Amino acid sequence: MVRRCHVCTERGNPQTSAPLSARVLDRSGALFLRIIPCVVTDDFVGHNKMTENIKKYAPVQQCIYCGATGVELTDEHIIPFALGGDVVLPKSSCKNCAKITGEIERQCLRKILGPLRIKLDYPTRRPKRRPEKLPINIQKESGISSHEVPAKKRPHVTCLFAFNYPGILRDVDPEILELEPVPAMWFNTVKSDQARAVAHSIDPSYKHIESEGWFNPVLFGKMLGKIGHAFAVAELGLGLQGFRALIPDALIGKAPWHNGYLVGGEPDQIVDSKKRLEVRFGRKKLFSGREFGVVRIRLFGHLGAPVYYVVVGEVIKKPGRSLLGRIFRGFK
Numbered sequence: 017m018v019r020r021c022h023v024c025t026e027r028g029n030p031q032t033s034a035p036l037s038a039r040v041l042d043r044s045g046a047l048f049l050r051i052i053p054c055v056v057t058d059d060f061v062g063h064n065k066m067t068e069n070i071k072k073y074a075p076v077q078q079c080i081y082c083g084a085t086g087v088e089l090t091d092e093h094i095i096p097f098a099l100g101g102d103v104v105l106p107k108s109s110c111k112n113c114a115k116i117t118g119e120i121e122r123q124c125l126r127k128i129l130g131p132l133r134i135k136l137d138y139p140t141r142r143p144k145r146r147p148e149k150l151p152i153n154i155q156k157e158s159g160i161s162s163h164e165v166p167a168k169k170r171p172h173v174t175c176l177f178a179f180n181y182p183g184i185l186r187d188v189d190p191e192i193l194e195l196e197p198v199p200a201m202w203f204n205t206v207k208s209d210q211a212r213a214v215a216h217s218i219d220p221s222y223k224h225i226e227s228e229g230w231f232n233p234v235l236f237g238k239m240l241g242k243i244g245h246a247f248a249v250a251e252l253g254l255g256l257q258g259f260r261a262l263i264p265d266a267l268i269g270k271a272p273w274h275n276g277y278l279v280g281g282e283p284d285q286i287v288d289s290k291k292r293l294e295v296r297f298g299r300k301k302l303f304s305g306r307e308f309g310v311v312r313i314r315l316f317g318h319l320g321a322p323v324y325y326v327v328v329g330e331v332i333k334k335p336g337r338s339l340l341g342r343i344f345r346g347f348k
């Protein structure tokens with residue numbers, strides 16, 4: 017949970033004002049030190065469509081998570097519809113897996129990204145359920161009071177953490193990884209003068225105006241994992257063409273999910289992008305010789321949001337031909 021005053025943070029140096037206005041605790045109780053504030057102006061509002069590289073993928077006819085065939089299969093949005101994703105992988109998820117991945121996405125889209133999606137006018141399947149009003153806290157000398165304000169005018173906080181590089185690419189033991197602190201996080205809000213106007217209209221004697229944001233790195237990491245895996249299957253095909261798939265078992269609970277191990281990010285990413293959504297596949301070879309397929313994902317790149325990496329597969333090593341060749345030559 018994050019609470020911050022929308023006026024203080026923008027007014028001052030974010031590093032010094034953060035401990036006063038943002039209370040973000042890791043497991044050891046220490047405050048994260050680095051906060052990058054970003055203002056979402058009205059220029060960013062509008063329907064978010066992936067207009068570039070639209071592809072119609074062929075139906076998979078098998079669940080891409082558990083491998084089930086001969087059952088009823090649903091279509092998967094590679095990036096959720098609610099984030100503007102309109103690329104679909106037809107007949108690719110069984111009902112059980114769709115239930116698991118659907119719940120992960122529902123929580124992320126509603127609880128972590130809900131207010132931001134409302135502000136940006138992103139699509140929803142249930143427009144009637146979209147809240148018209150949302151709460152904010154007004155702090156005065158005498159205490160804090162809660163008030164409802166129109167959802168689009170509400171100063172809100174959305175935090176998207178910038179993760180460290182995926183642990184598997186750094187050869188970190190997945191068991192100790194969860195204790196690593198998250199190195200940075202990212203905020204956005206309305207401009208401080210808009211926040212001040214909202215606070216003033218409620219109570220001119222206000223001292224701070226705060227809203228609450230929520231972030232869960234496990235759920236968010238799993239949502240990224242799902243996007244990465246679905247994209248890898250769409251691009252490479254089932255079986256991932258010579259890669260051993262790493263995401264599905266952990267995603268549907270058949271193997272432990274170690275946060276930060278397969279999913280990570282660019283810890284120092286602050287460069288804006290013109291694109292709202294970016295998904296790309298690439299390969300990464302380590303000094304140890306292990307080679308991985310990595311999907312690079314950026315949601316809200318036009319707002320300066322972090323870049324994430326999902327390690328979707330490891331190259332399956334076959335016995336090296338050159339080595340066998342040498343052995344056989346030796347017998348000649």
Ligand SMILES: [Zn+2]
Pocket residue numbers: 079080081082083084109110111112113114
């Ligand atoms: Zn399944």
